[in-house]
Amino acid sequence: xxxxxxxxxxxxxxxxxxxxxxxxxxxxxxxxxxxxxxxxxxxxxxxxxxxxxxxxxxxxxxxxxxxxxxxxxxxxxxxxxxxxxxxxxxxxxxxxxxxxxxxxxxxxxxxxxxxxxxxxxxxxxxxxxxxxxxxxxxxxxxxxxxxxxxxxxxxxxxxxxxxxxxxxxxxxxxxxxxxxxxxxxxxxxxxxxxxxxxxxxxxxxxxxxxxxxxxxxxxxxxxxxxxxxxxxxxxxxxxxxxxxxxxxxxxxxxxxxxxxxxxxxxxxxxxxxxxxxxxxxxxxxxxxxxxxxxxxxxxxxxxxxxxxxxxxxxxxxxxxxxxxxxxxxxxxxxxxxxxxxxxxxxxxxxxxxxxxxxxxx
Numbered sequence: 001x002x003x004x005x006x007x008x009x010x011x012x013x014x015x016x017x018x019x020x021x022x023x024x025x026x027x028x029x030x031x032x033x034x035x036x037x038x039x040x041x042x043x044x045x046x047x048x049x050x051x052x053x054x055x056x057x058x059x060x061x062x063x064x065x066x067x068x069x070x071x072x073x074x075x076x077x078x079x080x081x082x083x084x085x086x087x088x089x090x091x092x093x094x095x096x097x098x099x100x101x102x103x104x105x106x107x108x109x110x111x112x113x114x115x116x117x118x119x120x121x122x123x124x125x126x127x128x129x130x131x132x133x134x135x136x137x138x139x140x141x142x143x144x145x146x147x148x149x150x151x152x153x154x155x156x157x158x159x160x161x162x163x164x165x166x167x168x169x170x171x172x173x174x175x176x177x178x179x180x181x182x183x184x185x186x187x188x189x190x191x192x193x194x195x196x197x198x199x200x201x202x203x204x205x206x207x208x209x210x211x212x213x214x215x216x217x218x219x220x221x222x223x224x225x226x227x228x229x230x231x232x233x234x235x236x237x238x239x240x241x242x243x244x245x246x247x248x249x250x251x252x253x254x255x256x257x258x259x260x261x262x263x264x265x266x267x268x269x270x271x272x273x274x275x276x277x278x279x280x281x282x283x284x285x286x287x288x289x290x291x292x293x294x295x296x297x298x299x300x301x302x303x304x305x306x307x308x309x310x311x312x313x314x315x316x317x318x319x320x321x322x323x324x325x326x327x328x329x330x331x332x333x334x335x336x337x338x339x340x341x342x343x344x345x346x347x348x349x350x351x352x353x354x355x356x357x358x359x360x361x
Contacts, residue, residue, distance in 0.1 A: 006132075007138065008138035009136055009138055009195075011066055012025050012066055012067070012138075012139055012313070015310055015313060016138055016232075016255060017310075018273075018274050018310050018311040019309075019310040020309065022343060023337070023338065023342045024303055024307050024314050024337060024343070024352050025066040025314070026066060026333075026337045027066055027279075027313060027314075027315040028322050028330055028334070029069055030051060030325075030330060031069060031071060031072075031073070031092070032092060032323050033055075033327070033330075034051070034052060034055020034058065035055060035192075036322035036323075036327075037054075037055050037059065038054060038058075040086075042087060042088070042090075042091075042092075043087040046072050046076075046093070046126070047122075049123070049126040049127070051128045052070075052072065052122075053125075053126055053129035053130055053133065056069055056070075057130065062330075063330055063331065064140060064334055065281075065334065066165050066313075067195075068134055068141070069140075069143075070123060070126045070127035070130055070140055070141060070142050070189065071142070071143040071198070072123055072126075072140065073092055074095070074200065075153065076091050076096045076119055076123065076154075076219050077120075077144075077145050077150065077181075078099070078154070079117070079119045080112040080120050081112055081154065081181075082099055082112075083097065083153065084097055090323045091323060092280055092320060098153070098156050098159075100151075100154050100155035100159065100174075103159075103162075103163055103170045106170045106177075107176050109174070109177055110141070111177045111180045111181040111184075112181060113185050114181075114188050116184055120188075121184070123195055123296075124188060124192045127140055127142060127189055127192040130193070131192070131193030131194075139196060141197075142192075142194030142196070142197045142198065143189075143190075143198040144191030144197055144199060144200065145182070145201075146199055146203075146221065146222065147175055147234070148175065148178075148203055148217060148218040148221040148222065149203060149204065149218075150182070151174060151178070154174075160203075170198050171217070175221050175283070178230065179224060182225055183225060183228045183229060186199075186229045187228075187229060189228055190229070190275050195231075195232070196231065196234055197234070198235075198319065199225075199233050199234065200236055201218065201222065201236065201320065202220035202236075202238035202240050204222065204237065204244075204245070205238075205240025205241055205242065205245075206243075206245060207239075207240035207241045207262065208240060208242045212250070214245060215248070222235070222249075222252040223251065226252045226254060227253055231285045232255050233252075233253065233255065234254055234255060234257065234258070234279065235252065235256070235310070236258035236279070236319050237257075237258060241262050241263055242263070242268065243259070243267065243271060246271040246276065249276060250276055255277060256278070256279055257272060257276045257278060257279065258280055258315075258317060258319070259279070259280040259282055259317065260280055260281050260283070260317030260318070261317060265281045266305040267281075268306075269311070272311070273309075275310070277311050277312070278306050279312075279313045279314075280316075280319060281302055281305075282298060283298075283317060284317070284320070285322065287316070287322070288324045288326075288329075290326050290332075293328065295333055296332075299333060300341055303337075306343055308344075314337055314341070
C-alpha cells in the first residue's frame with residue numbers, strides 16, 4: 001500500500017496497471033445532476049458548454065470521485081445526423097424521429113462532419129474546459145456511441161434487426177458511414193483533452209444479440225473502429241452482460257469493460273484479470289431506494305467481489321445515474337467507498353455472526 005498522497009489520475013493509472021493504489025477508485029456518472037447544482041432545467045443545462053463544465057466540476061468537488069465526464073446525452077450524436085432530441089423534466093434526453101425510414105435511405109446517407117455540428121462543438125468546449133479545470137489531477141472522460149449501436153437511434157430497433165438479418169449489403173454500408181463518424185468524433189474529443197473514450201455499445205451485449213451474431217457484426221465493427229481511435233478506450237454495454245464475450249472485448253483493443261448486476265462480479269473479474277480493468281456494478285435504478293445501510297452493503301459486496309489485486313473501478317453499471325437518486329445517497333456512496341475501499345482490503349473474508357467485518361488496521 002502506497003503512503004504518498006495520490007491524485008485521482010495517479011489512482012486510475014495504478015488501477016489500469018492492475019495494481020492496488022491507496023483505495024479503490026470510483027466514478028458516479030451524475031450527468032444530469034449538474035443541472036440541479038446550477039438550478040437549471042435539464043434542457044437549459046445542456047444548451048451551453050459553460051453550464052456542463054461548472055456542473056460537472058461541482059459534482060466532482062461534492063462527491064470526490066476520480067474523474068470528470070464530458071458526455072452530454074447519447075441523442076446529441078443524432079442531432080449531428082439531422083435528428084432531434086426529446087427533453088423531459090426529470091429524465092435523460094432521448095432521441096426523437098428516426099432518420100432512416102427504409103433500408104434504401106442508407107444509400108443517400110452521408111456521415112456528418114464534426115466541425116460542422118454546433119452541438120458537438122459544445123461537447124468539445126466542455127472537454128477543453130474540464131481539462132483546464134482539473135489539469136493533471138483527474139482524467140476527463142469522453143464518450144461515443146458505437147457504430148454498431150448507433151442505428152437503434154438512426155432507424156429503431158425493429159428496422160435495424162431486419163437490416164442485420166436481411167440486408168447485409170446495406171448493413172455494411174451503414175457501418176462504414178458510422179465508423180467514419182465515430183472515429184472522427186472520438187479523436188476530436190481526445191485532441192480536446194479527453195483522457196479516455198467510453199465506447200458505448202449496448203447492442204453488442206449477449207443480453208441483446210446472440211454471441212454468434214456479435215462475432216459476425218459488432219465484434220468486427222469494434223475491432224476496426226477502436227484500432228483507429230488514437231487513445232485509450234473502455235467498452236460499456238449499458239447494463240448488459242459481458243462475460244460471454246470477454247475474450248473478444250480484449251481483442252478489440254479496449255482497456256476496460258463495464259459489468260452489471262446480471263453477472264457475478266467476482267467471476268467477471270477473474271475472466272478479466274490482468275487483461276481488462278473491470279468497471280461496475282452498482283444498479284442505478286435500485287439506487288433510488290437505497291438507505292444508508294443498503295449503500296454500505298452494496299459497496300462492500302462490490303469491493304469484496306472485484307477490489308482485491310486492483311484492476312477495478314467502482315461505478316454504476318449503465319453510465320448514467322437517474323435524476324431521482326438523491327444527493328444524500330450519492331454522498332453516502334462516496335463515504336462508503338472511502339471507508340471500505342482503502343487498500344489493503346483486510347476486512348474481506350473476516351466475518352462475525354454471518355456479517356463481513358473489518359479487521360483491526
